Amino acid sequence: MRLSRYFMPTLRDAPADAQIVSHQLMLRAGMVRQEAAGIYAWLPLGLKVLKKIEQIVREEMDRAGAIEVLLPTLQLADLWRESGRYDDYGDEMLRIKDRHDRDLVYGPTAEEVITEIFRAYIKSYKDLPKNLYNIQWKFRDERRPRFGVMRGREFLMKDAYSFDIDEAAARKSYNRMFLAYLNIYARLGLKAIPVKADPGPIGGDLSHEFIILAETGESEVFAHGDLVEMGAPGPDIDWDGDLEPLVTQRASLYAASDEMHDAARFEAEVPEGKRMTARGIEVGHIFYFGEKYSKPMKALVTGPDGKDAPIHGGSYGVGVSRLVAGIIEASHDDAGIIWPDAVAPFGVAVVNLRPGAAEVDAVAEQAYKALEGLGKEPLLDDRDDRPGAKFASLDLVGIPWQLIVGPKGVAEGTVELKRRATGERQILPLDAALKVIAG
RNA sequence: CGGAGUGUGGCUCAGUCUGGUAGAGCACCGCGUUCGGGACGCGGGGGUCGCAGGUUCGAAUCCUGCCACUCCGACCA
Incomplete structure (x- = not known):
């Protein structure tokens, strides 16, 4: 979605x-x-x-x-x-x-x-x-x-x-x-x-x-x-x-x-x-x-x-x-x-920090499609909004994972993965992030 | 059902005491600057002030009645 x-x-x-x-x-x-x-x-x-x-x-x-x-x-x-x-x-x-x-x-x-x-x-x-x-x-x-x-x-x-x-x-x-x-x-x-x-x-x-x-x-x-x-x-x-x-x-x-x-x-x-x-x-x-x-x-x-x-x-x-x-x-x-995984409305939020920036859009889309393929019910945050507003609302609704795609990371070939329950974050290549989410 | 309280744009609230023709923040629309934890500037739209009567030159504001909602209590997935 x-x-x-x-x-x-x-x-x-x-x-x-x-x-x-x-x-x-x-x-x-x-x-x-x-x-x-x-x-x-x-x-x-x-x-x-x-x-x-x-x-x-x-x-x-x-x-x-x-x-x-x-x-x-x-x-x-x-x-x-x-x-x-x-x-x-x-x-x-x-x-x-x-x-x-x-x-x-x-x-x-x-x-x-x-x-x-x-x-x-x-x-x-x-x-x-x-x-x-x-x-x-x-x-x-x-x-x-x-x-x-x-x-x-x-x-x-x-x-x-x-x-x-x-x-x-x-x-x-x-x-x-x-x-x-x-x-x-x-x-x-x-x-x-x-x-x-x-x-x-x-x-x-x-x-x-x-x-x-x-x-x-x-x-x-x-x-x-x-x-x-x-x-x-x-x-x-x-x-x-x-x-x-x-x-x-x-x-x-x-x-x-x-x-x-x-x-x-x-x-x-x-x-x-x-x-x-x-x-x-x-x-x-x-x-x-x-x-x-x-x-x-x-x-x-x-x-x-x-x-x-x-x-x-x-x-x-x-x-x-x-x-x-x-x-x-x-x-x-x-x-x-903080939804338990079993009842979360979406499994992962893919947060596009800069919608409209072609390289960022491309990685976000790629992540979104991959997660759909994994059956993780991703939510793509493609809103034209500031990062803080996105994080705040996604934290509020409690989606278990946030996969954050921003211009800095894309330039370096990485994304940030955040676990809602613990607040734990890691920066890693998309493939590795997908593996973590896939469990 | 007993007790207490609240009804003012979508949300949070001010204005009610002391009547003079409705305001702020957020949200929304437009433009611009921004952009890694709820940005900023300028401009704009949206409210018969819960409803009905009454008092008054004039009512969000005072009076009466009603309705809705919330909280505390007694009961319940």
């Missing part, structure tokens, strides 16, 4: 409405535009990052055996009446009427819809387990939206739903999601810890929140340090095998957010040198809720004994749009965003 033809409206000043750093940086980098409280338009740069995160989530869900569907944003109110949640959910649910005066809701989640689909097709225990997931916009009419896309009213969520014959089987589904979530966050360049959660209004007795560590995070977490060091299990585990040991290894270590924290237990269970207190952002939540929806909505399967029984369900959410902000909270400096 040539920056002179792109749409990347960066701002020097952060709009006064933005309070937290990720919100300020997203606005300054031209990633989103607020249209109403908690409702955002995604501009090209923001959309690129959102899509990359979405794709990583998708790949890890697929790997863990979940199957993607796409559910509607508008749902019939009658389904919610069946589960009893039409009245329970309250004002957070956006209710709409169509031209036939029929009640609809803009889905805040999709347990009802997916349960309706499941019960229409799946009749036998032989078809279990099933895990269906959906990456779709949700709407929750928050009393107080805030912090940009961190708590929007409209947000992109990955929600998965598992269906199993009994609790023991459901636990296996739960374990798969537990480990898949750790892999997702690791791929996004984040340190995440699973924390036992209050299952809340959704019910059930097995629930974890996933909190990514960021100094500016809104909640405080207390955890055993090994939990962070242990990290994710990686993609190559036997997803059909017994995952219980991998889960237990992690879930048995102390981890709690401030509201569930028990200082006495923390001190008793965690040796002094391992006690970690940090701030974080909740970016995922998994639940086992048993028959909560299958019973009232009659999602029954016939068991080996010939009798019908409600399935045991779980649901698993990742806040995809929230992760965009979460990653920024976890990875930025005074100059702007």
Whole structure:
């Protein structure tokens, strides 16, 4: 992409409405535009990052055996009446009427819809387990939206739903999601810890929140340090095998957010040198809720004994749009965003310091084409602007590499390569720079 | 939903107390000089001052009502 033809409206000043750093940086980098409280338009740069995160989530869900569907944003109110949640959910649910005066809701989640689909097709225990997931916009009419896309009213969520014959089987589904979530966050360049959660209004007795560590995070977490060091299990585990040991290894270590924290237990269970207190952002939540929806909505399967029984369900959410902000909270400096390579909107910025100077243009073009060939998604900064302005805006939007092509270097046969994350620079021939970027 | 606050060109803000017909910086357009970390000069365009009423000779400014947005609190991917 040539920056002179792109749409990347960066701002020097952060709009006064933005309070937290990720919100300020997203606005300054031209990633989103607020249209109403908690409702955002995604501009090209923001959309690129959102899509990359979405794709990583998708790949890890697929790997863990979940199957993607796409559910509607508008749902019939009658389904919610069946589960009893039409009245329970309250004002957070956006209710709409169509031209036939029929009640609809803009889905805040999709347990009802997916349960309706499941019960229409799946009749036998032989078809279990099933895990269906959906990456779709949700709407929750928050009393107080805030912090940009961190708590929007409209947000992109990955929600998965598992269906199993009994609790023991459901636990296996739960374990798969537990480990898949750790892999997702690791791929996004984040340190995440699973924390036992209050299952809340959704019910059930097995629930974890996933909190990514960021100094500016809104909640405080207390955890055993090994939990962070242990990290994710990686993609190559036997997803059909017994995952219980991998889960237990992690879930048995102390981890709690401030509201569930028990200082006495923390001190008793965690040796002094391992006690970690940090701030974080909740970016995922998994639940086992048993028959909560299958019973009232009659999602029954016939068991080996010939009798019908409600399935045991779980649901698993990742806040995809929230992760965009979460990653920024976890990875930025005074100059702007520092994208992890996996989600960066562009892989490299080729900075032409003197557009119009034929020799410089030629080298910049050559670098750009080579990087395209390498699949590095280069952005060619061919703007007619001063060097400082270019560096400032490219630092702001956080592209991982800057390959700087200027008249001095071109005369000497070199370019400058700068790593955004560390600020490290080296001057070297173009071929060598390309090798470094290629990894 | 309780409490607090803010609405003035795309962004940051001044002007409001004390009414007199709207301003600065950034951004944008033109010309010139510049060009390795957000340049400078000259010229220019863009705002029914959130909306609706009211007071007044006259309202961004005072009064009333409404709307929007932000922050703190209780709840949440």
